[in-house]
Amino acid sequence: MEETVLRLEELLFPSIADIAVLSVDVNDEVVLIEARCTMAGADCVGCRGWSERVHSSYPRFPADVPIAGKRVRLCLRFRRFICGNALCERRTFVEQMAGLTRRYGRWTERLRSTLAAVGLALAGRAGARMAGVFGVAVSRRTVLRLVEALPDPDPPVPRVVGVDEYATRKGRFYGTVLVDVETRRPVDLLPDREASSLAAWLAERPGIEFVCRDRAPFFAEGATVGAPQTVQVADRWHLWHNLSEAAERCVAQHRSCLGVLVREPAESAVVASPPETTGSPWPTGHRFADRIRDRHATVHTLLAQDTADARSAASST
Ligand SMILES: [Zn+2]
Missing domain, CATH: 1.10.10 (Arc Repressor Mutant, subunit A)
Known part of the structure; x- marks a missing residue:
């Protein structure tokens, strides 16, 4: 019987020393485990002095991680001890079960984690x-x-650090995000995108060899001041992004040449219902809006053609 109780304690509280399980009660939903600390005394929380003089005791019911699909509630009897140190500001104190509970906690430490x-x-x-x-x-x-x-993680200093901005409110508030390019993990966030903040962050980490950034002047200045030993490179994403924007601008400027080719199959139908005469509430003269309107008209013209072709095919069979 005693061996069964020991195995039960090992099962329920594998990393907790000095605890005795008094009873386990199971119903349809909850497992209620009654336990108590087996230490003769405890350290005072004020002066760290040892005391075995029990003042009183009371039960606490912290929630624990579930077992076999049932909720677990512990019934732990905590003792209040009298501190014998005349110089201590605390006259009494309550014991804690290290690794299992904390003061005023309504969960066990493992449920908290x-x-x-x-x-x-x-x-x-x-x-x-x-x-x-x-x-x-x-x-x-x-x-x-x-x-x-939770304590902040302490990642190792990256060899190649990527620098970019992030927005807490787009167009209004920006910060700086720093990424370990080799592991692709974020390393730190700075609350602004000032050159001085980036320079201070880099200066604290002399092991950095490369700074990978966009072409914003504040990042260039921050990297030059804070880490002059590093090689600064333009990151691939921004290069492709800038290239795609330039290509789009170029194509848009020559779209009148391309538009003839695109609209040619539906030219007659488009002319029959030009976008300017459809009563659209949106203003004309904006290049992007005009492109969208032209595309919309072309799509509906082709759709109407397809429907008419399908009907004539169906009637001929
Ligand atoms: Zn004390």
Whole structure:
């Protein structure tokens, strides 16, 4: 029997020392596990002094990760100890079960880390829905708070760093995103896109060899000032983007030559219903709007031709 209890404790609390399972009660939805700490005393939270003088005790019911599809609720009896240190500002203190609970926590530490992992993967709203699937009622804001409370990762200094801007509100507020080009992982975010901010960030990381950036002057200046030892290169995405924009401008300027070829098969029909006489509420004279209007007319003309051809084919058979 004793061996069974030990195995049960190992199963339920594999990394928690000094804990005894008193009872396990299972109903249709919830597994209720009653447990207590087996240490004779505890360290005072004020002066770190040891005390075994029990003042009182009370139960707490933190939620835990589910078992076999059922929600788990612990019933932990916590003792309040008297601190014997006359110089300590605390007269009593409550014990904590290291690795299992924290002060004022309504979840176990492993449920807290599980919810934080869900939040990292899915963020607030979807994370809260996923938590509901395994029986934990939690708001999206709480999921986000758990993610924000995680310590910041400390990625290694990249050898090739990509620099670009990001918008928190497009057209109004911009920051700078820094990416490890070799791992394709974001490394850091700066709250603005000032040359001085980028220069300060680069100056703290002398191991950087290449800065991959667009042609914005503030990034060029920041990289030159903060990391003069690096080689600056224009990144491939911006080169292709600039090239495609130039090609589009060039084609648009010569579209009158191309338009004849494109519209030729439907010329007669287009002339029959020119876009300017369709009563369109949109203004004419804008190059982009005129292109869209011409394309719309051409599509409908071809559609009408196809329908007429299909009808004549059907009537002839
Ligand atoms: Zn104390």
